[in-house]
Amino acid sequence: MSELEGPSPSRYRVGFALEPKKVHSFLQSSLIQHAKNHGIQLIQMDLTIPIDQQNQFHCIIHKLHSPQWTQQLRHFSLHNPSIPIIDPPDSVDRLHHRVTMLDSVAKLSLLNDAVSVSIPKQAVANDEITAVEGLDSLNLRFPVIAKPLEADGSASSHNLCMVFDREGLKSLNYPVVVQEFVNHGGAVFKIYVAGRHVTCVRRKSLADITDEEMKNLKGAMPFSHVSNMKGSREEEEEGEGVEMPPEGLVSELGRTLREALGLNLFNVDVIRDASDEKRYLVIDINYFPGYAKLPCYETFFTNFLLDVVQGKNTA
């Protein structure tokens, strides 16, 4: 076991099971120190040793997908039911598929009835023929977005495609979800949830496409990681000029989705229809996303950890 801090008087120990890349991006020394100042030791778990032979943890946080790991967690959880596992593997699994990921959104009923929150029309396609059938049955016109069905964290799961015409459907790597493309003013809202803590940031997104532009666009255009792409100016990166969603909507969405998904750690990508400011659409939900990109993520995340270890992480 590699302890990220030397012997410490921390009262609580939280074990993290993460890929090396995520350890690097998430477990930064600023977070480790901040948590330590609040009595919590963050420990990188040793994945080669059974969990119950390691340090006694007050909580385990994980983002690993192998069946062996899931099996190990289930076994541990069965024998240590009082140790919170953030989050249950079955609930996390639902986010690994672009259709089941959005199921809970369709069932939400929000108190805020001044706006609507839904998902874009979408269909699963296994080949060009089923893609055309899917689009016809939904009455969808081009452009559409094609997304790999699996959202399992692999690099290819982020390889998306704008499709401008039927010819463009030929070049896709099936199976995909073909989804209504909604003009939304070039900004995506990312709502980050960590237990009862919810915050929202605005990021750069795909630009709107006018009917005029559609006349000249042909085939398909692959893209990935738009929200992390560097623009020529900083404001461009963050979708400057686009009004943020109301705070009440952000907190209600975070709270209700947390309950519906049975998850504590996730973010939700939301866009607002450029032709209807009351229409919000959830387009993506990610398990344990890049919290480190949030301003003050040390405080945000430590407050969540404190809730968990002090038994206050209730809905």
Ligand SMILES: O=P(O)(O)O[C@@H]1[C@@H](OP(=O)(O)O)[C@H](OP(=O)(O)O)[C@H](O)[C@H](OP(=O)(O)O)[C@H]1OP(=O)(O)O
């Ligand atoms: O690495 P980052 O900070 O860009 O975080 C990624 C997330 O970016 P975001 O926080 O939404 O801007 C990213 O979100 P998007 O799918 O890009 O919206 C994913 O959550 C990604 O995890 P995975 O590859 O799907 O397992 C996240 O990757 P991991 O950090 O989990 O590898």
Ligand SMILES: Nc1ncnc2c1ncn2[C@@H]1O[C@H](COP(=O)(O)OP(=O)(O)O)[C@@H](O)[C@H]1O
């Ligand atoms: N239905 C849509 N309409 C308009 N833009 C979209 C739609 N779906 C995705 N996008 C754009 O593509 C980006 C990536 O799509 P997303 O579903 O979030 O995939 P990923 O899991 O790779 O982040 C979004 O942040 C947004 O900019």
Ligand SMILES: [Mg+2]
């Ligand atoms: Mg996304």
Ligand SMILES: [Mg+2]
């Ligand atoms: Mg995603």
